[in-house]
Amino acid sequence: MKLELRGITKRFGSLVANDSIDLVVEPGEIHALLGENGAGKSTLMNVLYGLYDPDDGEILLDDRPVRFDGPGDAVAAGIGMVHQHFMLVPIFTVAESVALGYEPAGRLGIIDRRTARKRVTEISDRFGFDVDPGAVIEDLPVGVQQRVEIIKALSREAKILILDEPTAVLTPQETDELIEIMRQLKAEGTSIVFITHKLREVRAIADSITVIRRGKVVGEATPDTSETELASLMVGRSVSMAVDKDPAEPGDDGLVISDLTVLDSRNNVVLDHIDLTVRRGEILAVAGVQGNGQTELTETILGLTEPLQGSITLDGKELTGTDVKSRLRAGVGFIPEDRSTSGVISTFTVAENFILDLYDVEPFARAGTLRPQVIQDNARKRAEEYDVRLRDVDDPISTLSGGNQQKVVVAREMSRPLRVLVASQPTRGVDVGSVEFIHKQIVAERDNGTPVLLVSSELDEAMNLGDRIAVMYRGAIVGIVPGDTDRDVLGLMMAGVPLEEAQAQAAVHRTALAAADDQTEEAP
Amino acid sequence: MSEHEDRGRPEEEPQVPEEPRGRADGDARAPAGAEARADGEPEAPTGAEDRADGDARATAEEPARGTRQPAPGPSRSAQFVRDLLSGSWLVTVLAIFIALVLSGVLIAGADARVQDAAGYFFARPTDMLGAAWDAVSASYTALFRGSIFDYQATSFARAIRPLTETMVFSVPLVFTGLGIALAFRAGMFNIGGQGQIIAGAIVGGYIGFGMNLPVVLHLILAVLGAALGGAIYGGIAGVLKARTGANEVIVTIMLNNIAVYLIAWLLTQPAFQQPDSNLPRSPYVEATALYPTLLGPPFRLHLGFLLMIAVTALVWWLVERSTFGFELRAVGANPEAARTAGVSVSKVIIVAMLVAGALSGLGGSAQVLGTEGLLTAGVAASYGFDAITVALLGRARAWGTLAAGLLFGALKAGGFLMQSTTQTPIDIILVMQSIIVLLIAAPPLVRAIFRLPAPRPGRRQRSVLEAQEVAAA
Known part of the structure; x- marks a missing residue:
């Protein structure tokens, strides 16, 4: 199925999340949508999936304009979406998960489990997914859970599959398997929209690339575009990778x-x-x-x-x-893995967050009393030093972007x-x-x-x-x-394979990403 | 979803806020844990070159906000404290206004003349409306005369006595309200004001009537004793929460009951009874241990009022300016981050409850060493519960609590005159207080009634924008 988005505009209040975006996905094509966090990729896909009403523009499927009032319409039209965070119930079996929301109910509204199982087996076999319909979701590795999501979409006869940051949770080897699956789906004629911000993957898999920045399409690229080039398109200036x-x-x-x-x-x-x-x-x-x-x-x-x-x-x-x-x-300097739960206190001011673990030492406190002036001066100094973009150090830190919040954390930990x-x-x-x-x-x-x-x-x-x-x-x-x-060796080790064995295996089989590595190394 | 499983679900770039969560899409939704985690990580790019990105994301997040599951943050109490602190003063004022209007309706409805006139409303509607106006204005006039200034009084002293009565009633309310507010800031719901008042009153009262000490020392010791009694009683809940994770709401409620029966039993013991009497009343507190009156008779206003103002200032310093206050606020807002920053969360919980209990204990001292002068089973009246309302109305801030305590003191003082001169039941005061709290606890309702914009997202959006403008410049 051919998908075309024409002039999609989505505004939230006075701000434009998607600014007349055009996008054409040919049948059987893997189309990468590349952009930084917040560039508007997910908004665009949510428009396509019927979660948002576009303010302007139209969606065409096989050159016919369509209108979706909700995800139900989108699914009926043949669009499937695999979210970054899987929408699965941990205690359900694979078959139940696939049936959920689309229950093949028999008489008396009893769910026909057999049909559900059969459908899973069918799809799983066709693409070599190797998924047991009776397995319980929470027992499955993340990579397999993702396949369940894909099966779910395919079981509703999706002709266009949207994958939102699908590799974020996978090991390199699992990523490789996913790439294999995507290629098979493509061979069967399914179009895939692949949302990511990882340049390497894009170059390894995509047939065509659309780069989005600030809600606008800033360029089209082909897989042989260099990473540095893609990065500068994405960020809007040259960056060293x-x-x-x-x-x-x-x-x-x-x-x-x-x-x-x-x-x-x-x-x-x-x-x-x-x-x-x-x-x-x-x-x-x-x-x-x-x-x-x-x-x-x-x-x-x-x-x-x-x-x-x-x-x-x-x-x-x-x-x-x-x-x-x-x-x-x-x-001990500590940058916690989850900034919002452990790194900063979102209701505290920027200045307070700059001294979150130094609040009771000189010069920030004396005789058990905080010294707001010193704390503010410190924040201004550090903000300048670490290039934290802010309006006022007395604003709550939640008004800062994620990157700037993280810079506050880094500055705080490195300033002592x-x-x-x-x-x-x-x-x-x-x-x-x-x-x-x-x-x-x-x-x-x-x-x-x-x-x-x-x-x-x-x-x-x-x-x-x-x-x-x-x-x-x-x-x-x-x-x-x-x-x-070598990336492959590391990838295998991440799956628990000891070093020697990993080296032996990696020598035999190169993953797509490692192959891309090899090319990059040869290029200069 | 347990913490363990949550961790087991890896995720890298939490980009989720762009995704609308409120609308059902026919898919199975992921369990709350996964969503909550993702939501907790709002992500906005920055800087001049990314400005529009920021716009896109600041906005993209908004539609989700209203419909999202409540309390996605670290804890429900942290979320509550955040909401409480972020409420605007306008909402507070409007809540009081609505409460006055609704209570007016009830006053009119309870009035006999209005009820009579309602019988022939369609014949002469003006009769009923006139009667209603009379009833409401008479009641509120009496409320004013009873609480602020009695312009009908024969002497100046009598005219200003209502104001001093308001101040007298506010003392236990403010003390206890401060204790509850302080616990709120540490992320705890201290429902135990009542029990802590009683515990403070028992210790303070016993020192007051059971000991003979020199003039100044006796009062100081009795006041400190009351604070200590309350502190120990509050500390029990703090220790249980810090050591075993016991829910402080349940513990403090149970402790309230224990305190009520403890004082009832103590008042049957010889040491706590008036000599030659079987009444459950303690001996009168020695004059040396009473708060001296500030203005002399006929005014009841005593030194406790000045102590209350001093303590309010102290609590303000403790919460907003001291290093302990920093820890306390950090634990209240995000215990996980506080722990990571080296704060001992259990120490903060225990100390916060000790201090909260001490403040309520001072409220008890205002009763037993001030207005009452002796220990009875009803020494705490309903101050422990009214104080929760006071702390909420004061938005858990020291000076706000003081203001709220004065307002509620005024309602209490004025209620008596209102009842005696207009036959308006004093229960109306309770209704009024309840409506205020209901509206404070439900700011969206107040905003909806007055069509106010939601404060936070708007402000946030503006700040993000301005921040980016600054960056761009």
């Missing part, structure tokens, strides 16, 4: 973690005998699919979680058994003398310009001789910044490898 850093000059051991074991509240082992050493002047990146113990690792270092056994020493001094405050005072920096997902949900800046700051901190433990579920980030990379899987360290290790 690679991180400039000199080789690390590691010194003494800074942070030493040995035999660290942590249980969660249900007594499941979440950290399994972890041994890690971060030396002064190096960045140790911890890679891995999210939820494999990285969160617990950083929280245990800060003291939010007490370990069952093992030790954490900083410059030879034991940290375990002390509280969070004394660890902060001992020079550090003995170690623990940075967890430091650039999550941050615009490209700020990513570049934050990366530079982290490298600068390393060059000052601070040991840096960087946790990132973005493999690119771990590879760009890490001098060494430790891969975590199910609470254990699979292996620690040099920063320039």
